[in-house]
Amino acid sequence: MNSGATFDDDLFRLLSAVVSAGDVVYTLGWARPNFVESVGRDGIWVSTERASGERSDLLFVPAWAVINGCKALRDDRQLDQRDLLKRFGVSQSGFVCALLARFPGVDSVTSPRVGLRLSDPTNRTDEASTPPSSGSERRDVSDTPHEHAVAETERSEPAASSRVAAGGGESAPVDRELFEPSDGLMSRGARFSVELYERINLVIEPGDEIATLSSLKLNEIVAIDRDGIDVATERSRRLGKGPQRVPAWMVTRAWEHLRAHGSLSQQGLLDDLGVKRSAFVCALLAAFPDVEVESLRPTVLRFAPVFGASPGS
Known part of the structure; x- marks a missing residue:
């Protein structure tokens, strides 16, 4: 995928329905918070939280990283977070997987490895033409209190x-x-x-x-x-x-x-x-x-x- 790629109309509309500036997206395995600062055609600006509790500098997640994740998920019907990192060089694979987990028809998995799978063959992540209705509930883990997420992180370990x-x-x-x-x-x-x-x-x-x-x-x-x-x-x-x-x-x-x-x-x-x-x-x-x-x-x-x-x- 071209590193200068941008979201097409359908994918951008779907993204806008599941995430927006001010949202907190928690990674699937560690519940590490990613603070969404802005969502644009060329990508998403996020910040994370350092061990000191301070926000990190802004990180740019380009559109091509999300598009590659969508393509891999569509083609294989599943997506391993580690594979996303190795195959496509997506450093922010944790954020991208957590973001795609909000899409309709996409389920998150944490065993044996953190990743995603398509739950409904009619829902193809890069072919969605209409976003969820305004009354539909956003698949948003940002409702989880931050203190709870931190506590879970301290208690849990990976596989x-x-x-x-x-x-x-x-x-x-x-x-x-x-x-x-x-x-x-x-x-x-x-x-x-x-x-x-x-x-x-x-x-x-x-x-x-x-x-x-x-x-x-x-x-x-x-x-x-x-x-x-x-x-x-x-x-x-x-x-x-x-x-x-x-x-x-x-x-x-x-x-x-x-x-x-x-x-x-x-x-x-x-x-x-x-x-x-x-x-x-x-x-x-x-x-x-x-x-x-x-x-x-x-x-x-x-x-x-x-x-x-x-x-x-």
Whole structure:
């Protein structure tokens, strides 16, 4: 789909019937709020809520992202949120899925993965010619009190397969040296934010293998939870150590630096940010659709936001 595509009359009319400026759209898996600022022919402006409670900068969700979601849902009669991210590079896949869930004839699913499915073969999302009548009830989860959504987020986790090691084993042993007192950059006991945790679970899951960028050494994802990622390597298996934990603060520190500065080198991640698992962390970030590998030797990543957001937003 052309990145400059705009909503046609039918789709724009349908959108206007299910969402408008001032609405709050909660993502399907985590009930994370997205505040709709404006809806136009070329796309939708939204903001989210940071952990501090403050609103984020405005993010632009272009029309092509929604149109691609509609097309995939029409063709396959179902849409996996993770697939939307990987196939079409839609970074705001959580918002797009939550938006499409408001369309008539579209049902949301949360197991085994978050996504959508068509409930009525006569309702094709990109062929609707008339919006719901003015008296019809909008499929709006924004009625849910924000405090309730936050409480649910704190109590819930994604599917168990993303939290528990294969075979139901315990989490990988923790290297105590990785959890020394904070060095001033951020707490080394920090957990993944809801937003980053959701993003990670969209690009990897237990059983996946990620190759480091320059040496192509395989890292098997054993388990993922809010505190970190358990990773097994050929070396750890050879030494009989089992999976080793990459704590959440390492990934968070790298991600925050990349977004703030627009680029990140593996050497800088190791030397300046104190991230010992720099090769794995760089390979993980490179799996994000808005991150590009600028060079392999030395390994350098570049932040390339899909929706035109500037570094640091």
